[in-house]
Amino acid sequence: MENFIPEALFSMLERRDELSVAERKALESLSWRQRSYGDGDEIIPERSEPTESCLLVEGLAARSRQLANGNRQLTAVHVPGDFVDLHGLLLKVMDHAVMALAPCRMAFAPHSEVRRIAAEFPHLGRLLFMTVAIDAAIQRNWIACMGRMDPLRHIAYLVCEVYCRLDVVGQVKDRAFDFPVTQSEVADLVGLSIVHTNRTIQELRASGHVTWQGNQVIVHDWDGLARLADFDPTYLNLVRRPR
Amino acid sequence: MENFIPEALFSMLERRDELSVAERKALESLSWRQRSYGDGDEIIPERSEPTESCLLVEGLAARSRQLANGNRQLTAVHVPGDFVDLHGLLLKVMDHAVMALAPCRMAFAPHSEVRRIAAEFPHLGRLLFMTVAIDAAIQRNWIACMGRMDPLRHIAYLVCEVYCRLDVVGQVKDRAFDFPVTQSEVADLVGLSIVHTNRTIQELRASGHVTWQGNQVIVHDWDGLARLADFDPTYLNLVRRPR
DNA sequence: CGTTTAATTGAAAAGTATCAAAGGATGTGG
DNA sequence: CCACATCCTTTGATACTTTTCAATTAAACG
Structure with a gap:
């Protein structure tokens, strides 16, 4: 190549x-x-x-x-x-x-x-x-999410994390990103059954912080979502400094 | 020093x-x-x-x-x-x-x-x-344990892992090791409530593979325990080779 | 020996998985 | 463009697991 x-x-x-x-x-x-x-x-x-x-x-x-x-x-x-x-x-x-x-x-x-x-x-x-x-x-952080967060917060956290990481490489446009995973894959990510994952995603939608239709996720209210998930991006080390 | x-x-x-x-x-x-x-x-x-x-x-x-x-x-x-x-x-x-x-x-x-x-x-x-x-x-591996293993297997897995890691530094004697943690700490390790952790440890004892009294853990039947936990030590990289 | 912390138990409430089925979307061949 | 098949999402009902609450027993400590 x-x-x-x-x-x-x-x-x-x-x-x-x-x-x-x-x-x-x-x-x-x-x-x-x-x-x-x-x-x-x-x-x-x-x-x-x-x-x-x-x-x-x-x-x-x-x-x-x-x-x-x-x-x-x-x-x-x-x-x-x-x-x-x-x-x-x-x-x-x-x-x-x-x-x-x-x-x-x-x-x-x-x-x-x-x-x-x-x-x-x-x-x-x-x-x-x-x-x-x-x-x-x-x-x-995933361990903490799985062990001590309820499913709603856990999935909200996943959205926050993917959002931040995609943003680093320019894949977030207008607060939206492409997330081409099935709910069955989300279930395997968060360790829940498919059915419960589906219901939790519906709950997350109902919270109003995000739209999640098909492969597209739109974050309407970042602060609210981050507050819901208790998301603190420190662990992603998104700070430019000598290392 | x-x-x-x-x-x-x-x-x-x-x-x-x-x-x-x-x-x-x-x-x-x-x-x-x-x-x-x-x-x-x-x-x-x-x-x-x-x-x-x-x-x-x-x-x-x-x-x-x-x-x-x-x-x-x-x-x-x-x-x-x-x-x-x-x-x-x-x-x-x-x-x-x-x-x-x-x-x-x-x-x-x-x-x-x-x-x-x-x-x-x-x-x-x-x-x-x-x-x-x-x-x-x-x-x-912890993520996999938390997401997809039942509590009994998860705690059995924890015992297997700690056993192997302590063994590397010579802290296992006669299949027994010191594990000075409270059940409340075990609960925070595996992400369960204290009560359920207690019941699961009792279940593990009842399986006959281990004795776990106070801070001492004795593994009577390593193979059985490893089979129960589906424990494969590959991930611990206990193999001496050029790296 | 009293005090504190840890382990254990029972019962009720809450949460989650499983089973079974119905909609929806997408793609293919006719 | 329709019929059909497939895969994914959604729903309802039930069984099971886990948490929570409230005590009780056991062990450790000064």
């Missing part, structure tokens, strides 16, 4: 710290390989041992864990700009799968090269690993 | 990869500062901006998130050897607190020095950031 420029990754990182020209060039210099996936496709299988890190360029993806009882839990959502598989670089064996929630374009770069630029540019390396730490922070 | 040797950290890392002499020396050379905490003490406050990373040397700690509705959710347990606050190095502002679940001894090292050795020894840096990725993997 000649001359692939990971723009969304730049947005994601530069929202948190400054990237030097050399660092940008280093990221561009990786031998990126691009590939597209259809809705529901498996991007990285559970138990596989990837040799490339992958970056979500376009679309929406999720981490998925299949349980013995047949249930599925989605443990993370990924938006364009997310370096989805740095985890695999550090951990070797996938303990979960990565799947496309919608048609996706992914860009892959060899672990060896990522390791090399991380060693050569320690600050860039820290920024890359920071994205892993941000993923961890997001997951901690 | 002259000549502090982070033995538990060595065990933790060497269980995953080989440490060179230079890397060990680099870790020993940090200007460690040690401090003790009592049961329930706050080690790192929410919203603080730590300038030191902290390592749990002895005791048991947890990450804690306080919600607006007054509820508390514990999002991680930490055992000796865990570099609890690398997150703070990468993320700057704490989005949660770290607290002592039992009397703890912590060792602190300045972020600047940790950054320096990570840059100077890229492989060691990767291993340190690997611990963040392992924390993330653990949290993903």
Whole structure:
């Protein structure tokens, strides 16, 4: 893939710290390989041992864990700009799968090269690993949502988070964004049954803070929604500062 | 603190990869500062901006998130050897607190020095950031437990995980370990009410796989317990290989 | 030995899952 | 353009799980 420029990754990182020209060039210099996936496709299988890190360029993806009882839990959502598989670089064996929630374009770069630029540019390396730490922070919040929030607030929180993360990469227009997931997928995100998820989404609509029809979500009243969900974006680290 | 040797950290890392002499020396050379905490003490406050990373040397700690509705959710347990606050190095502002679940001894090292050795020894840096990725993997599993497992399996899973992690640092003897947490804390770990947690622990005892009296947990039938919890330790990355 | 904290129990209320079915939207082939 | 199939959303009713409230018992501590 000649001359692939990971723009969304730049947005994601530069929202948190400054990237030097050399660092940008280093990221561009990786031998990126691009590939597209259809809705529901498996991007990285559970138990596989990837040799490339992958970056979500376009679309929406999720981490998925299949349980013995047949249930599925989605443990993370990924938006364009997310370096989805740095985890695999550090951990070797996938303990979960990565799947496309919608048609996706992914860009892959060899672990060896990522390791090399991380060693050569320690600050860039820290920024890359920071994205892993941000993923961890997001997951901690999900744990809190699942354990101690009622379904209405939990789903409201999900909307707030996705809104903020999509906004970073310019995918929110006029307080609206595209969220191409079925209610069954939302159920697997929040850990509820489909029926209860449906009723909760209706309740959220009735609260008046959002319109959520088909794949489009419009946030009419951000402050009210954030208050409802007790949403504090600190954990997303949307502050530009030396790291 | 002259000549502090982070033995538990060595065990933790060497269980995953080989440490060179230079890397060990680099870790020993940090200007460690040690401090003790009592049961329930706050080690790192929410919203603080730590300038030191902290390592749990002895005791048991947890990450804690306080919600607006007054509820508390514990999002991680930490055992000796865990570099609890690398997150703070990468993320700057704490989005949660770290607290002592039992009397703890912590060792602190300045972020600047940790950054320096990570840059100077890229492989060691990767291993340190690997611990963040392992924390993330653990949290993903917690999400799956909370969302899609019934309480009995969830608590069984917690026992399996703590067992494995304490075993890495030599804290399991004769299939038994010390687990100095109240049922109210277990409730905040798994996201259930105290009453239901109590009943579930009784159910777990009745299954015959474990004895859990006071602070001592004895696992009589590891295979049975792991089968009950659908526990697969892959995500703990307990395999020694180049990373 | 009294005081406090933690563990345990019972019963009622609230929340959630499951089952079964009915609408709605979309896409295909005739 | 219609008939049909498919997938998703929505609804109602019932069974089950979990929380909450209110006590009681047990253990730890000065």
